[in-house]
Amino acid sequence: MKLRDYVLIRVLLSIPMILILLSVVFLILRVIPGDPVVAILGPKAPPEQVEELREKLGLNDPIYVQYFKYLGGLIRGNLGESILTGRSVSEEILERFPATLELSIVSMTIASLLGVFLGVESSRRRNTPVDVSIRVYSLAIYSIPIFWLGLMFQLIFGKYLGVLPISGRISPLMEPERITGLYLVDSILELNLRAFLDSIEHLILPSLTLGLVLSGVVVRMTRANMLEVLEKDFILASRARGVVERRVIYKDALKNALIPVITMMGLQFALLMGGAVLTETTFSWPGIGSYLIMRIGYRDFSAVQGAIVFYAILVASISVLVDIICAYIDPRVRY
Amino acid sequence: MLLDMEEVKVYYKSKGGLVRAVDGVDIRLEKEEILGLVGESGCGKSTLGLAIPKLLPKNAVLSGSTLGLAIPKLLPKNAVLSGKILLNGLEISSMRDEELRRIRGEEIGFVFQDPMTSLNPVLKIEEHFKETISSHRKLDDNEIEELMREALEDVGVPYSKAKEYPHRLSGGQRQRVMIALALVLKPSLLIADEPTVP
Amino acid sequence: MLERKMVFLGSSILLAFIAMSVLAPLCKYDPTRGVDEELLPPSREHIMGTDNLGRDVFSRVIWGSRTSLLIALISVLIASLSGIPLGILSGYFGGKMDRILSMIMDSIYSFPGLILAIAIAAVLGPGVLNVSLAIAAVYIPTYFRVMRNTVSKVKNELYVVAARALGAGDLLILKDCVLPNLIPSIVVISTINVADAILTEAGLSFLGLGITPPTPDWGYDLSNGQRFILQGAWWLVFFPGIMIVLVVMGLALLGEGLSEILNPILREEE
Numbered sequence: 001m002k003l004r005d006y007v008l009i010r011v012l013l014s015i016p017m018i019l020i021l022l023s024v025v026f027l028i029l030r031v032i033p034g035d036p037v038v039a040i041l042g043p044k045a046p047p048e049q050v051e052e053l054r055e056k057l058g059l060n061d062p063i064y065v066q067y068f069k070y071l072g073g074l075i076r077g078n079l080g081e082s083i084l085t086g087r088s089v090s091e092e093i094l095e096r097f098p099a100t101l102e103l104s105i106v107s108m109t110i111a112s113l114l115g116v117f118l119g120v121e122s123s124r125r126r127n128t129p130v131d132v133s134i135r136v137y138s139l140a141i142y143s144i145p146i147f148w149l150g151l152m153f154q155l156i157f158g159k160y161l162g163v164l165p166i167s168g169r170i171s172p173l174m175e176p177e178r179i180t181g182l183y184l185v186d187s188i189l190e191l192n193l194r195a196f197l198d199s200i201e202h203l204i205l206p207s208l209t210l211g212l213v214l215s216g217v218v219v220r221m222t223r224a225n226m227l228e229v230l231e232k233d234f235i236l237a238s239r240a241r242g243v244v245e246r247r248v249i250y251k252d253a254l255k256n257a258l259i260p261v262i263t264m265m266g267l268q269f270a271l272l273m274g275g276a277v278l279t280e281t282t283f284s285w286p287g288i289g290s291y292l293i294m295r296i297g298y299r300d301f302s303a304v305q306g307a308i309v310f311y312a313i314l315v316a317s318i319s320v321l322v323d324i325i326c327a328y329i330d331p332r333v334r335y
Numbered sequence: 336m337l338l339d340m341e342e343v344k345v346y347y348k349s350k351g352g353l354v355r356a357v358d359g360v361d362i363r364l365e366k367e368e369i370l371g372l373v374g375e376s377g378c379g380k381s382t383l384g385l386a387i388p389k390l391l392p393k394n395a396v397l398s399g400s401t402l403g404l405a406i407p408k409l410l411p412k413n414a415v416l417s418g419k420i421l422l423n424g425l426e427i428s429s430m431r432d433e434e435l436r437r438i439r440g441e442e443i444g445f446v447f448q449d450p451m452t453s454l455n456p457v458l459k460i461e462e463h464f465k466e467t468i469s470s471h472r473k474l475d476d477n478e479i480e481e482l483m484r485e486a487l488e489d490v491g492v493p494y495s496k497a498k499e500y501p502h503r504l505s506g507g508q509r510q511r512v513m514i515a516l517a518l519v520l521k522p523s524l525l526i527a528d529e530p531t532v533p
Numbered sequence: 534m535l536e537r538k539m540v541f542l543g544s545s546i547l548l549a550f551i552a553m554s555v556l557a558p559l560c561k562y563d564p565t566r567g568v569d570e571e572l573l574p575p576s577r578e579h580i581m582g583t584d585n586l587g588r589d590v591f592s593r594v595i596w597g598s599r600t601s602l603l604i605a606l607i608s609v610l611i612a613s614l615s616g617i618p619l620g621i622l623s624g625y626f627g628g629k630m631d632r633i634l635s636m637i638m639d640s641i642y643s644f645p646g647l648i649l650a651i652a653i654a655a656v657l658g659p660g661v662l663n664v665s666l667a668i669a670a671v672y673i674p675t676y677f678r679v680m681r682n683t684v685s686k687v688k689n690e691l692y693v694v695a696a697r698a699l700g701a702g703d704l705l706i707l708k709d710c711v712l713p714n715l716i717p718s719i720v721v722i723s724t725i726n727v728a729d730a731i732l733t734e735a736g737l738s739f740l741g742l743g744i745t746p747p748t749p750d751w752g753y754d755l756s757n758g759q760r761f762i763l764q765g766a767w768w769l770v771f772f773p774g775i776m777i778v779l780v781v782m783g784l785a786l787l788g789e790g791l792s793e794i795l796n797p798i799l800r801e802e803e
Contacts, residue, residue, distance in 0.1 A: 020640040028652050139789065143781035145732055145752075147739050148774035151759055155767055166762075233452040240409055240447070241467045241516060242440030251466070255457045266643065274647030278736055282759070292648075293740050296655045308652050315644055 006327050014320045021312040026070055029305050030063070053083075079306035084298045089306035093288060098181025099169060100287030103206055103279065104272055110211030111268075115218025116261075120254060122219065123226035134219060141216035146275050150209040150282035157205060164205055167284035171198050206283040210275050217271065221264055225257035232256075259326060266322045273311060338364035338524055343418030345410065359418070364524075408435060409445075423523060441471050444517035444525040450509035454501035460512055461497040464519060471520060486515040539790030546783025554599040562589035564596045565747035572766050582768035584754070585761060594772050596749040598780070600661075604744075605730035607665040609723050612672035617719065619673075620680025625688060635681065642674035650733055654742040664743050668733050672726045679718050687714050717795035721788055728784035735777050751777050 054060050061069070073080065079089040122134040158166035165171070169183060176186040176195045184203070187195035229235065230253055238248045277289030284290065288307055295303035340362040347354040408427070410416065420427045422442060427435070439445075447453040454463065464483045468474060474482070487494055490511040496504055504512065517525060562568045562579075567587030575582045581590035623631045641649070650667045657663035696709075737743035738752030746753060751773040758769030 016636060017640050017643075020637055021644060024637075024641060024644075025652070028656060139785055140778070140782060143728070143732075143778050143785055145735050145739075145755075145774065145777050147736065148755060148770070148777065151755060151762065151770045151774065154759075155762055155770065159762055159765060159767075233447065233449060234455040236409055237445075237447055237453040237513075238455070238466070239436075240439055240445040242436050242438065242470055243466050244470045245436070247466055247470065252455055252458065256455070259457075270643060270645040274645040277647060277651070278739070281740055292651065293742075296651070297741065304652075304655065308648065311648055312644065319643055 003324075003328060007324050010320055010323050010327075014316050017319070018313060018316045021316060022071065022074065022309060023067075025305065025308050025312055026067060029301075029308070030059075030066060074309060079309060080302035082295070082300055082303045084295065084300040084303065089303050092303065093291070093306055093310050095181075096286060096288050096291050099285060100276055100280070100289060102182045102184065102203070103210065103285060103287060104276055106203055106207040107210035107214060107276075107279075108268075108272060110207060111214035111218055114211070115215040116222050116254075116258075118215070119219045119222025120226055120249060120257075122223045123230060124249065126227065135223070138216040138219040141213055144213065146209060146213050146278045147282045149213060150206070150279060153205045153209055154282075165202050166205065169199065169202050169286055170195065171202075174198050206279050206285055209282070210272070210279045213275060214268065214271060217264075217268060218261070221261050222257060225260050226253060229253045229256045262322060262326050265325075266319045269318045269322075270315060273315070337423060338362065339419070339421040341419040341421075343420060344416070346415045346417075348415065437471065440467055440522065441520050442522050442524060444520070444522035446513050446517045446525070450506060450513050453513055454509060456501055459498055459500055460504070463512075463516055464497070467516060467519060482519055486519040487512075489518065490515045536790045536793040539786045540794070541790075543783050543785070543787025543790060546779060547787060550598050550602065550780045550783070553595055554602050557596045557599055560589075560592040560595055562592040564588060564592040564749045572761065572764070572769075574766075575768050581772045582766070584757065584769055585766075590754075590768060590772055593749040593754060594751070594776055597751045597754065597773060598776065600744055600748060600750045601731045601734055601777075601780070604661060604665050604668070604734045605727045607661070608668035608730045608734075609672065609726045611665060611669035612726065613676050613719065613723060615669070616673040616676025617680050617715075620677040621684050621715075623677070624681035624684030627685065631681070631685075634677075638674040638677045641670075642678065646671040646729075647733060647736060650737060651740065651742060654737050659743065659745045661744070664734060664737060667737070668730050671733065672730070675722060675726065676719075679722060680715060683715055683718060717791075721792045721795060724784055724788035724791060728781045728788060731777065731781055731784070 059066070077090055079093070081087065082089050082092060085092070118134050118137070122131045125131045154166040157164040174195050176183060176190045176192050179186050179189055183199040184196065187193075187199060235248060235253055238252050239245075243252070273289075276287065277292065279285065280287045280289035281293055288310065292304065292307040295307070340360060343360045343362075344355070408416070416428070418428065422438070427438070430438070454460075458466075461483060464486070465479055468479050468482055483497060484494055487497065492508050492511050492515065496508060496512075501509060501512075565588070567583075568589055569579065569583050569587050571583060571585050571587045573579055573583040579589050579591060581594060584590055584593070619634065623634045650671050653667035653670055654664055657667060734743060735750075735752035735755070738750045739756045741756065743752055744750040754773040755770055758766065758773070761769055
């Protein structure tokens, strides 16, 4: 079928998934034992204050009313107001989204380039010392807690070598004018070289941390898939026609091997989001991850709910996007 | 003389011991000659074919005729090849990888047994041709297209099919595309691996 | 045989850590109280130094293994006891319930595990059981999916159909035909999940959502130690972290090795 039709069907199919996720979030945050109001105000709060907040958060309505109000608000993009700051949660989240996005993109790029390269080279040299070391690397990198790797980098590069900053996105007062919110892009648009370099300096350690940890998964998948593809007849056929080896590996074989990898990108994305929360906290990176953790600390119920809902929608969207990319690359998938 | 094979042996190292797939074969082929090797499944025709261009497949299944694969040396890693193989007077058996690569496709054409699996499912037919041609000659796009047209015409496959993916072609068309790919650079030796089996 | 070496190495590491947590009380110092000057670098007295409250880091690290292993084991236990029966039943009986359940589980599975655990832990609060529940929720879909897929595949195999034709009841079929296929998968998945649970627990504690002081916990110590990096107190973050790496690597090696040995079923889940 045409790509266009596939896209449509896939988007429609994602609606039940999003609905389920949103319901799960609702269940977790409202139905699980523990009175959020008491959690927010503390056990010693006067009863009138407790009642007032309960009213305000709509917690006195029966559950199904709450549920529909919740869904209704979400459809209109209304995530409520922060209890801490009083501002619209959607606004606060969208403000911080570019920071997470920038970190994610750079980290994923590092992870993919490094991971695919190591995976391919590992598959070409099966069971040689190079292969074994690469496999050990991918195992080890999975075992290292992201935040510990981050801390070690901070120690080495921040404290002992003193060459890189260890927190924040940019030096004070150097932010470029906000067009996209992505400092790298904005500083280029503004032709602001200093801001650009400063942003990069701040990006290096966090994205390296997250990127390295994610690369482990990519290495393993790429290696496994390549090993399978390299056994195939059409690879033998390419070699029989004297196609240059680099091309056989990096085009003929890899293009086939990457298809399942791209499918796995959906799973990768989930790992990315989780990892980003830890990375942002470690490096005081002002993204949605650190927002979530910070607001949990302040017992800001609406903000926390808003952030989790945001993650749910993001995950569902990426899942759809990944499927569409797969369909584009592998013409057989479109039935 | 086009092809001269002397005392060619191919043994496979396996857990059960040494498998003597091909045990001392002599073949002499002149230009314009056609040699058909007929034998039961597993008698080593396939292996002999694979031995010459030094591309031995990993787990060669000794059934059917993979004789040709021995010639471009497309045999698996656990195969041991001995004996002399000369193509147009040049000794293939002692060539290095890069020289062999240049000969494959240019001097030796190979038609595989199974057209279903021998074409890369994620590459269009024309991409198969382009990578083959550009790996051997420096031609511009028009010249490449010319060669492609000629080859496809020779086997009776409409040129429109070049922009398609393999799974969109019929079994017979795929087989003919394989032959076209083998012949596109006009090699002096063509090895066909049971080309009539669909 | 590389796989055997992996299993051997992995189990040895695991046993070492189990021994460590069992023998923790043999430590000289109490990990919850200050016993000396603050922020002492590693020395003969304190091989891993002391932290900002004068506590012996070595004791904290040894005792910390208890916390991690305990929580990891409890969460995987809860997850498997919930996910496995659900998956088996769903795969065996199929139908609408199976489709709905699968859709729910798939949705949760695709959601970032850490963030799910964060949400639940935030709601439930600190404490061993709460943290275990939060982490368990992340793995239930994994067990469910693998069990369900294996069961629905095996259900149609010849020997099951034959058994049913001979009059064997559902329960007997489950026990004799279905279960033996599942045990290897369960073992491998659980090993990997325990490894992951240790990482998740450390992460939660690092974020302040897990175990609270004064209970020794690796994740908490790392979060605490971060404040002193610029002062050069590297031992506060190095040692707890390296412990996590070692125990997780050991478990991962074990899981990988077992997986290669017990293979085919798991391939699709990877």
